[in-house]
Amino acid sequence: MNETDRARVEGYLKEVRAGLRGLPAIDADDTLAEMRTHILEEIGERGDAAAVLRDFGVAAEVASEIVEHRLQPDDGPAVPVAPIGLRYSAWATDVVVGFGPLVLVPTLISFPFVSVGLLGEGTIMPIWVVLVAMVLTRWVMSPAELAQSSMVNPSIPAWQWVMLAVLIGWAAFYWLVLRRQQSASLGMWMTQLRGVRVNDERIVVRTRDISQHPAPLGSGRSRWWILIVAIPTGCLCILLALYYITFGVGAFLQPWDSWAQPFEARQDSERGRALVEDFAGGLVTGDAEAAARVTDGSVDAQIAELVDRWAEPGFRTYNIYVQAAGWIILSEQVTTGGTTGWRDSHLRIEKTERADGYDYIESYRITAIELDDMLRPDEPLPER
Amino acid sequence: MAKRKTSGAADDFTSWATQLRKGIVELMILSLVDAEQLYGYAIVRALKERGGLVAGEGTVYPVLRRLEADGLVTAAWSDEGPAGPRKYYTITAAGHAFLDRAWAEWDGVSDALHDLRGER
Numbered sequence: 384m385n386e387t388d389r390a391r392v393e394g395y396l397k398e399v400r401a402g403l404r405g406l407p408a409i410d411a412d413d414t415l416a417e418m419r420t421h422i423l424e425e426i427g428e429r430g431d432a433a434a435v436l437r438d439f440g441v442a443a444e445v446a447s448e449i450v451e452h453r454l455q456p457d458d459g460p461a462v463p464v465a466p467i468g469l470r471y472s473a474w475a476t477d478v479v480v481g482f483g484p485l486v487l488v489p490t491l492i493s494f495p496f497v498s499v500g501l502l503g504e505g506t507i508m509p510i511w512v513v514l515v516a517m518v519l520t521r522w523v524m525s526p527a528e529l530a531q532s533s534m535v536n537p538s539i540p541a542w543q544w545v546m547l548a549v550l551i552g553w554a555a556f557y558w559l560v561l562r563r564q565q566s567a568s569l570g571m572w573m574t575q576l577r578g579v580r581v582n583d584e585r586i587v588v589r590t591r592d593i594s595q596h597p598a599p600l601g602s603g604r605s606r607w608w609i610l611i612v613a614i615p616t617g618c619l620c621i622l623l624a625l626y627y628i629t630f631g632v633g634a635f636l637q638p639w640d641s642w643a644q645p646f647e648a649r650q651d652s653e654r655g656r657a658l659v660e661d662f663a664g665g666l667v668t669g670d671a672e673a674a675a676r677v678t679d680g681s682v683d684a685q686i687a688e689l690v691d692r693w694a695e696p697g698f699r700t701y702n703i704y705v706q707a708a709g710w711i712i713l714s715e716q717v718t719t720g721g722t723t724g725w726r727d728s729h730l731r732i733e734k735t736e737r738a739d740g741y742d743y744i745e746s747y748r749i750t751a752i753e754l755d756d757m758l759r760p761d762e763p764l765p766e767r
Numbered sequence: 768m769a770k771r772k773t774s775g776a777a778d779d780f781t782s783w784a785t786q787l788r789k790g791i792v793e794l795m796i797l798s799l800v801d802a803e804q805l806y807g808y809a810i811v812r813a814l815k816e817r818g819g820l821v822a823g824e825g826t827v828y829p830v831l832r833r834l835e836a837d838g839l840v841t842a843a844w845s846d847e848g849p850a851g852p853r854k855y856y857t858i859t860a861a862g863h864a865f866l867d868r869a870w871a872e873w874d875g876v877s878d879a880l881h882d883l884r885g886e887r
Contacts, residue, residue: 451829452833
């Protein structure tokens with residue numbers, strides 16, 4: 384037999400093997416070995432490989448008949464479908480293994496002991512959070528809102544894109560190839576189930592119900608210990624997925640449009656920002672009295688320290704970030720020892736209202752200042 | 768009554784004949800291995816000689832798998848073949864019993880059909 388005929392035979396058997404997918408591997412190997420001997424002997428007698436393969440039958444049909452005869456014989460009961468409890472256990476375990484890394488890995492690398500300790504990077508936000516911020520700043524917020532919010536387009540480093548591609552690729556490979564095609568996923572292995580295609584329908588059966596060979600020693604041992612790890616991991620994945628979904632959906636429902644924001648909250652934010660602008664104006668000119676005019680008089684020591692800091696040669700500029708619940712961050716950009724970074728001061732803004740005849744007069748004052756001496760990396764703060 | 772087309776009638780008969788032969792291929796295979804141990808290709812050759820194979824040769828293997836799963840035959844590998852190891856099939860006691868009952872059933876049906884034919 385020449386190489387062409389040999390390749391033809393192997394190609395035919397490969398097609399039969401593909402059709403037998405779902406049967407236990409040892410049974411498929413057995414059947415194929417038998418067919419190979421038959422075909423090679425007949426070619427040896429007749430000499431015409433193409434004719435032998437033609438007489439043998441269409442590969443897909445031969446395989447399909449073998450599977451059908453095994454699972455749904457003409458006489459006798461059909462092999463029962465696996466119990467729903469087993470199928471659900473396999474499915475749940477495979478969801479955790481296949482899709483769990485999509486939420487677990489980005490969360491894990493955002494932990495400081497990983498991002499700083501292992502990777503040597505600064506703070507790393509989970510990629511899903513950064514993606515939401517990217518969509519918001521590029522396609523949702525108007526330029527005016529973007530300028531007001533002090534947010535900037537976040538960038539995602541190349542290695543994080545690669546990581547995301549690998550995680551998505553793993554999920555697709557695990558689910559479509561390992562689980563659906565080969566029944567070789569962890570969940571299927573744990574529950575000893577196999578997915579078999581019969582007459583264009585995929586049914587899930589227990590391996591022992593269709594295997595024709597005795598199981599290897601020890602293979603029947605229970606593998607349910609896998610659930611000890613899978614269940615808590617699955618619960619964690621569900622919580623993380625809910626968190627990211629809520630964050631993602633919630634971010635788009637936030638009142639970025641001024642008309643959607645409650646009037647009073649917007650007014651407080653605007654007046655608080657204006658107050659801190661006045662305060663910063665006094666610091667820049669070194670006029671501590673001007674800065675103190677917008678406070679309640681309890682923060683003179685902090686004002687003096689800020690005036691000194693802002694008068695140093697390393698001071699470059701400042702930024703204001705409105706936070707929630709009456710706090711505003713006043714960040715000063717400084718360069719010390721060749722490194723540029725930001726030092727934050729947390730300002731507490733309180734509003735008081737007093738009646739004046741038929742009017743209410745609102746006044747805003749800075750009532751507390753918490754100075755932070757730590758120099759953080761040169762990147763903007765997210766605003767709430 | 769509508770006239771049946773000749774080609775349709777021929778197709779119907781071919782289909783019936785195919786189903787009839789398919790129904791007895793298990794009986795033929797058991798009878799062959801009852802006489803002697805045979806491997807897959809030898810069984811196919813014997814069936815072809817007797818006109819018992821109406822579909823592709825590969826369709827013998829689903830039947831053999833089924834007979835093995837039902838415990839009517841056992842199989843064992845042997846290294847002696849010129850093209851590779853051969854899997855030889857041997858009928859079991861259960862297979863013998865099934866074969867005896869199948870022949871009894873066949874004889875009964877065959878006698879009934881012959882009686883009907885004789886009455887014509």
